[in-house]
Amino acid sequence: MDEYEGYDYNKLKEAGKISRQALEFARSQVKPGRKLLEIAESIEGFIKDKGLEMSFPVNLSINESAAHYTPEYDDKTLVPEGAVLKVDLGARKDTCLTDCAITVSLSDKYTKLVEATEKALENAISMVKAGRKVNEIGREINKVATSYGFNPIKNLGGHGIEQDELHASVFIPNYDNGDNSQLQEGQVVAIEPFLTTGMGYVENGESLQIYQLISDTLPRPQEGRAVMEYAATNFLTYPFAMRWIIKGTAMSEFKVRRGITDLLNIQALEAFPVLVEKSKGIVAQAEKELIVDKDSCTIVT
Ligand code: CO
Numbered sequence: 310m311d312e313y314e315g316y317d318y319n320k321l322k323e324a325g326k327i328s329r330q331a332l333e334f335a336r337s338q339v340k341p342g343r344k345l346l347e348i349a350e351s352i353e354g355f356i357k358d359k360g361l362e363m364s365f366p367v368n369l370s371i372n373e374s375a376a377h378y379t380p381e382y383d384d385k386t387l388v389p390e391g392a393v394l395k396v397d398l399g400a401r402k403d404t405c406l407t408d409c410a411i412t413v414s415l416s417d418k419y420t421k422l423v424e425a426t427e428k429a430l431e432n433a434i435s436m437v438k439a440g441r442k443v444n445e446i447g448r449e450i451n452k453v454a455t456s457y458g459f460n461p462i463k464n465l466g467g468h469g470i471e472q473d474e475l476h477a478s479v480f481i482p483n484y485d486n487g488d489n490s491q492l493q494e495g496q497v498v499a500i501e502p503f504l505t506t507g508m509g510y511v512e513n514g515e516s517l518q519i520y521q522l523i524s525d526t527l528p529r530p531q532e533g534r535a536v537m538e539y540a541a542t543n544f545l546t547y548p549f550a551m552r553w554i555i556k557g558t559a560m561s562e563f564k565v566r567r568g569i570t571d572l573l574n575i576q577a578l579e580a581f582p583v584l585v586e587k588s589k590g591i592v593a594q595a596e597k598e599l600i601v602d603k604d605s606c607t608i609v610t
Pocket of ligand 1: 408501
């Protein structure tokens, strides 16, 4: 397990334990009619209160939105009646990152969809071991999805997680994409089936709330500089939410938006638009992070 030598599994497991608790806490927070912003802040507060940082802003994606929605500053969105809400979160202990998710269905109509997604994750996890080919895991996820009458989302999937790097090397598909790369002992991965009542593809939506610094070149405009300095100091190279900058700097929303545009113009920022199911199908997600062992795996979250 040379490649993973030095990976601090103890710190990772500590972050994993908090993440697991945070998901359970999140489940108790999701109520129809409640402000999404309030839910996001309570979940992020839960993790911070335990002395950890966020791996990325909590994602609260509703119905056909699959991922990457985090509330705006002063977001007025309420949890709709009967919503299917994905909570995707991660805690960070130094450079050790977790990534995990659950789906809360407020409608009986989608209980089966959530059940199928959890079953797909469970089956996928039971296959994990050193040497396992990633397309075999994808094939199983697809098999479970279709046996329940749903589709897996083909352009989303699980991923390796290295220290300091949330989306690393290996990609674990949600169907058999023919990639026979093998999992390695000691490797840390997240498996995340997304199942949908729709066709099974996501595309970029309009909302853009999550960003990540990818360069330290300072832009000339003052707003861009202020946003970069704050983000570099507080969020390093981890993803952050626009609302975190507005809150932390006390700059106006207008100025922060302008600063972010400055940084996008000089390619100092990567943006993560909300991902929406193309045919507007309802989407459920289940995700756990784990360490690949010789004959099985150790669940982190
Ligand atoms: Co993930």
